Amino acid sequence: VIELQQIIRNFRLGEGVIKVLKGIDLQINRNEYVALMGPSGSGKSTLMNILGCLDTPTSGQYLLNGRDVSKLIDDELAEIRNHEIGFIFQTFNLLPRSTALDNVILPLIYAGESRKVRTERATNALEQVGLADRMHHRPNELSGGQRQRVAIARALVNKPSILLADEPTGNLDTATSIEIMGLLHEIHRQGNTIIIVTHEEDIAQHAHRIIRLRDGAIENDYQNTDI
Amino acid sequence: VIELQQIIRNFRLGEGVIKVLKGIDLQINRNEYVALMGPSGSGKSTLMNILGCLDTPTSGQYLLNGRDVSKLIDDELAEIRNHEIGFIFQTFNLLPRSTALDNVILPLIYAGESRKVRTERATNALEQVGLADRMHHRPNELSGGQRQRVAIARALVNKPSILLADEPTGNLDTATSIEIMGLLHEIHRQGNTIIIVTHEEDIAQHAHRIIRLRDGAIENDYQNTDI
Numbered sequence: 391v392i393e394l395q396q397i398i399r400n401f402r403l404g405e406g407v408i409k410v411l412k413g414i415d416l417q418i419n420r421n422e423y424v425a426l427m428g429p430s431g432s433g434k435s436t437l438m439n440i441l442g443c444l445d446t447p448t449s450g451q452y453l454l455n456g457r458d459v460s461k462l463i464d465d466e467l468a469e470i471r472n473h474e475i476g477f478i479f480q481t482f483n484l485l486p487r488s489t490a491l492d493n494v495i496l497p498l499i500y501a502g503e504s505r506k507v508r509t510e511r512a513t514n515a516l517e518q519v520g521l522a523d524r525m526h527h528r529p530n531e532l533s534g535g536q537r538q539r540v541a542i543a544r545a546l547v548n549k550p551s552i553l554l555a556d557e558p559t560g561n562l563d564t565a566t567s568i569e570i571m572g573l574l575h576e577i578h579r580q581g582n583t584i585i586i587v588t589h590e591e592d593i594a595q596h597a598h599r600i601i602r603l604r605d606g607a608i609e610n611d612y613q614n615t616d617i
Numbered sequence: 618v619i620e621l622q623q624i625i626r627n628f629r630l631g632e633g634v635i636k637v638l639k640g641i642d643l644q645i646n647r648n649e650y651v652a653l654m655g656p657s658g659s660g661k662s663t664l665m666n667i668l669g670c671l672d673t674p675t676s677g678q679y680l681l682n683g684r685d686v687s688k689l690i691d692d693e694l695a696e697i698r699n700h701e702i703g704f705i706f707q708t709f710n711l712l713p714r715s716t717a718l719d720n721v722i723l724p725l726i727y728a729g730e731s732r733k734v735r736t737e738r739a740t741n742a743l744e745q746v747g748l749a750d751r752m753h754h755r756p757n758e759l760s761g762g763q764r765q766r767v768a769i770a771r772a773l774v775n776k777p778s779i780l781l782a783d784e785p786t787g788n789l790d791t792a793t794s795i796e797i798m799g800l801l802h803e804i805h806r807q808g809n810t811i812i813i814v815t816h817e818e819d820i821a822q823h824a825h826r827i828i829r830l831r832d833g834a835i836e837n838d839y840q841n842t843d844i
């Protein structure tokens with residue numbers, strides 16, 4: 391379902407060029423559950439942004455469900471980002487002046503759902519992450535882990551077939567993390583594809599395959615036999 | 618050095634009142650190393666904000682080095698926040714349009730240090746967290762873990778005697794976390810007081826004392842005998 395060929399991503403900074411992804415070759419099939427690990431700064435979020443069609447590689451090819459992403463027009467990309475891919479950002483990226491509920495409703499507005507369906511589904515998603523009693527709080531009236539869970543609910547609400555989760559339990563206590571990993575398992579069980587960035591070995595152990603990045607290149611890519 | 622008596626913190630939201638801290642009694646002596654744990658939403662960051670003189674309790678008393686914090690004037694509070702207390706925020710709170718270096722220099726400007734000393738100390742602090750080659754990047758040109766390390770460097774640069782760290786390794790891989798915990802140990806060894814919020818048991822094990830919060834009250838407060 392995902393095929394990356396020689397993906398390179400450079401950033402220009404001042405006079406110099408920073409080579410962040412140095413030629414990534416990667417194939418991920420439908421319904422795989424992949425953990426992406428690696429040191430801080432190794433390029434995990436950058437890779438996730440490319441996978442999520444939020445960033446364009448400097449060179450190389452990205453085939454998503456057989457289609458060359460660089461050849462898609464804006465409308466097709468918007469459709470993919472809204473319906474096929476759910477993204478949980480490392481820094482949440484919530485709208486600061488909207489409530490938790492309105493933040494989770496937003497993707498449903500883009501998807502053209504009716505008001506009744508939107509409120510129902512968003513409320514449901516927030517209940518699933520344990521935030522039923524925080525729906526009308528704005529982000530600055532929520533704890534760090536509660537904001538993270540709003541970001542999770544928002545990513546799930548359009549039932550995407552590919553879920554990209556960048557450190558989804560980074561701000562959660564053990565008990566809440568277990569609940570969230572349970573949610574992800576259910577999504578995986580329904581046939582969807584999950585790619586999770588984590589620096590915690592316990593969380594990575596939930597995945598069937600582990601990919602380790604170092605300095606912008608894949609250092610290791612193996613099946614998780616302890617699962 | 619820190620004494621909290623019946624600290625209550627309520628938030629008003631719409632028609633209702635949310636009772637976030639429900640009467641905290643706490644005493645922390647000089648040079649203690651305390652881990653503060655508890656479920657998401659239990660009140661850890663709210664408690665840290667009160668300890669850091671960034672928030673005022675609804676009722677109760679906070680004695681810092683024997684002085685009643687509620688009786689201090691603005692200049693005295695600013696002095697405490699700038700010289701005595703270092704705060705690593707759960708959401709980093711970096712200035713988005715300043716470089717990493719300028720973010721770390723900021724507390725030194727408030728402290729009235731000369732330009733030469735400021736640049737030297739800030740550079741040093743960034744080297745200590747492994748960001749020597751990222752000093753001129755702005756936050757949106759840094760990875761999540763790199764931003765976290767800028768926040769750490771900024772908190773240390775005025776050599777505070779009390780360090781409040783809210784999830785300081787939440788976005789860091791294991792190897793980088795070990796380096797940061799090593800830094801904190803050195804600060805502790807020099808006689809300073811450390812309070813660290815963490816949801817990771819491995820990180821909490823570095824502390825000598827563990828305080829567990831639940832629903833805004835202290836559920837458990839014990840010495841870490843495994844250390």
Ligand SMILES: Nc1ncnc2c1ncn2[C@@H]1O[C@H](COP(=O)(O)OP(=O)(O)OP(=O)(O)O)[C@@H](O)[C@H]1O
Binds near residue numbers: 535635657
């Ligand atoms: N301004 C506010 N208005 C209303 N409620 C608030 C406000 N700020 C925080 N809260 C509530 O206070 C509670 C405690 O928040 P706090 O940030 O202290 O939790 P925490 O223990 O740090 O959680 P986490 O581990 O998720 O970071 C949460 O339930 C949150 O929704």
Ligand SMILES: Nc1ncnc2c1ncn2[C@@H]1O[C@H](COP(=O)(O)OP(=O)(O)OP(=O)(O)O)[C@@H](O)[C@H]1O
Binds near residue numbers: 432436437
């Ligand atoms: N806009 C940019 N300009 C220059 N360099 C950048 C930019 N964005 C990211 N970088 C650099 O790219 C590298 C990879 O960043 P990325 O966010 O992908 O890392 P990461 O693996 O997700 O790290 P972490 O675990 O800390 O979140 C970092 O060294 C970062 O400094």
Ligand SMILES: [Mg+2]
Binds near residue numbers: 434435436761
């Ligand atoms: Mg990242």
Ligand SMILES: [Mg+2]
Binds near residue numbers: 534661662
């Ligand atoms: Mg918190």
